[in-house]
Amino acid sequence: MFEIPKNASGYATTPTTLAAFTNFMTGVTPESGVIADSSGNSFGTLSTGTTGGAVFELSGTDFQPLCFLVETLIATPAGEVPVERLAAGDLVQTFGGKAREIVWVGRGEVLVTRGRRGAATPVIIRKGALATNVPHRDLKVTKAHSLYIDGALIPVEFLVNHRSILWDDHAQQVTLFHVELETHDILLANGAPAETYRDDGNRWLFQNANTGWGLPPQRPFAPVSTGGPLVDRVWRHLLDRSGPRPSLPLTDDPGLHLLVDGARLKAAWQDGTVHVFPLAHRPAVVRIVSRVAIPAELGVARDPRMLGVGLRRVIVRKGTQFQEMKAADATLADEFHPFEADCDLRWADGDALLPQALFEGFDGVMELVLHLGGTTQYPLVDEPGLTAAA
Numbered sequence: 001m002f003e004i005p006k007n008a009s010g011y012a013t014t015p016t017t018l019a020a021f022t023n024f025m026t027g028v029t030p031e032s033g034v035i036a037d038s039s040g041n042s043f044g045t046l047s048t049g050t051t052g053g054a055v056f057e058l059s060g061t062d063f064q065p066l067c068f069l070v071e072t073l074i075a076t077p078a079g080e081v082p083v084e085r086l087a088a089g090d091l092v093q094t095f096g097g098k099a100r101e102i103v104w105v106g107r108g109e110v111l112v113t114r115g116r117r118g119a120a121t122p123v124i125i126r127k128g129a130l131a132t133n134v135p136h137r138d139l140k141v142t143k144a145h146s147l148y149i150d151g152a153l154i155p156v157e158f159l160v161n162h163r164s165i166l167w168d169d170h171a172q173q174v175t176l177f178h179v180e181l182e183t184h185d186i187l188l189a190n191g192a193p194a195e196t197y198r199d200d201g202n203r204w205l206f207q208n209a210n211t212g213w214g215l216p217p218q219r220p221f222a223p224v225s226t227g228g229p230l231v232d233r234v235w236r237h238l239l240d241r242s243g244p245r246p247s248l249p250l251t252d253d254p255g256l257h258l259l260v261d262g263a264r265l266k267a268a269w270q271d272g273t274v275h276v277f278p279l280a281h282r283p284a285v286v287r288i289v290s291r292v293a294i295p296a297e298l299g300v301a302r303d304p305r306m307l308g309v310g311l312r313r314v315i316v317r318k319g320t321q322f323q324e325m326k327a328a329d330a331t332l333a334d335e336f337h338p339f340e341a342d343c344d345l346r347w348a349d350g351d352a353l354l355p356q357a358l359f360e361g362f363d364g365v366m367e368l369v370l371h372l373g374g375t376t377q378y379p380l381v382d383e384p385g386l387t388a389a390a
Contacts, residue, residue: 067106067176068189069122069140074179075188083177083189092179095148095186095193106178106197122168123156125192129164129238135190140168142176148186148193149234152225159235160304162297164242184221195221235302245299249380254290254309258368259351261285273312273372282363285353288370291378292350300377305337308350310374316358318366323358327373331355345373 073080075093083105086092091099125139130149143157159165179187180197187196198218225231256275258265260283267275288309295303311332314325325332327346328339334353339346359366 067108067142067145067178068194069142070175070177072139072141072177072189073137073191075191083179084175086177086179092181092187094181095188100181100185102179103182104180104197106176106180108176110174110176122171122174123160124166124168125156126164126166126242129241130192131241133191135192137190139190139192139194141189141194142174146195146224148195148222150230151222152230153195153220153222154225154231154234158226158231158302159238160296161235161239161242161299161302162294163245163299164238184218186221232302239299248298250298250377251291251380252375252377254375254378256288256290256309256370256372259285259287259289264289275370275372277368277370279366279368282359282366284356286359286368288348288352288354290348290350293376293378295376298377298379305347306349307337307376308348308352309370309372310343310345310347312345312371312373314354314358315369315371316362316366317369318362318364321362323361325355325358331357343373347374 068074068083070082070084072083074083074086077091077093077099081090084107086102086105088102088104090102092102094100121143122140123143123145125135125141125147127133127135127137129135130147141156144155146153146155147159156165160167178197184198185196186193188194198220256267258277260277260279262285265277265279268278269276288311290308292306292308293300294306295301311327313327314332316323327344328341330339332339332346332352332355334355335349336352337347337349
């Protein structure tokens with residue numbers, strides 16, 4: 001799969017490869033065309049390899065399946081049935097209490113890398129995570145699969161709290177299923193309200209035959225929410241349900257220092273949020289290093305990012321010579337998170353590289369000044385060379 005980028009004079013002469021399907025691990029024999037949704041994500045299917053006809057979304061170079069996992073129990077009028085045993089024509093019991101007929105069941109398989117979270121890494125919803133005995137046993141779905149909570153459909157990836165809803169980091173080969181009704185609805189999967197397959201124009205992605213190719217896109221059963229006050233409130237409620245946070249010593253000290261050409265350098269002077277580092281010469285490589293914290297894992301906020309320190313600006317000065325780089329500068333990109341305009345800062349991820357352009361025109365002894373705009377609470381762990389006094 002490749003792209004021919006558009007440029008000022010027309011189109012590039014050299015295509016850019018987005019994904020290659022060349023072996024059993026990546027799949028082979030792409031079928032049909034590739035389509036982009038309104039967000040710019042591309043979709044496609046493969047007929048051979050590990051994908052087995054599942055639905056995949058290309059975001060960057062990752063295919064993302066959107067499904068239940070094998071052995072999920074789906075409520076039917078006759079009782080719960082494993083999803084892999086369902087077929088078109090069977091009846092299921094919806095969250096609203098209706099018996100509705102299945103029109104199609106999609107199936108596929110995909111390999112994921114153990115210990116490395118990716119688009120296909122499953123999410124585990126622990127027994128009782130949503131309410132008492134809901135789900136009634138652990139439920140596994142892919143991250144884009146939505147749960148119906150407080151009148152909204154919330155993709156489960158936005159509810160991960162690392163306690164009652166967490167990534168399955170041990171998954172390797174994943175068998176996937178999706179159930180379609182005539183219109184989008186809510187099923188009971190292991191007793192939890194989870195969406196059916198919603199055809200929004202991507203039906204061609206599934207390879208197992210069905211008769212709905214010409215049907216128009218389906219409207220969602222409820223609004224889809226991926227952020228904002230509602231998702232924040234639900235995330236906090238589910239986190240509180242999970243019980244007290246496991247005992248973990250925390251510190252407010254980020255342990256901030258620099259790595260200058262591989263050598264550790266601590267601040268010579270600090271005043272509140274201002275940290276001043278003396279440099280003996282123009283450096284080749286400067287990295288901003290600190291402790292890190294993931295707020296969602298600590299139960300502090302619904303934020304899955306790895307955060308070091310938040311910068312407002314970086315200054316290099318020598319006598320009257322002065323150069324400033326503000327947090328909004330797009331060259332702050334290597335191991336930095338996107339700029340946050342509402343609070344005028346940019347978070348580093350604990351080991352962020354400063355661009356060489358910052359030091360252009362300087363030579364000899366100089367100072368590097370960091371103006372911080374944010375820190376957080378950090379797990380206090382034994383780290384070589386990094387102490388609270390550093």
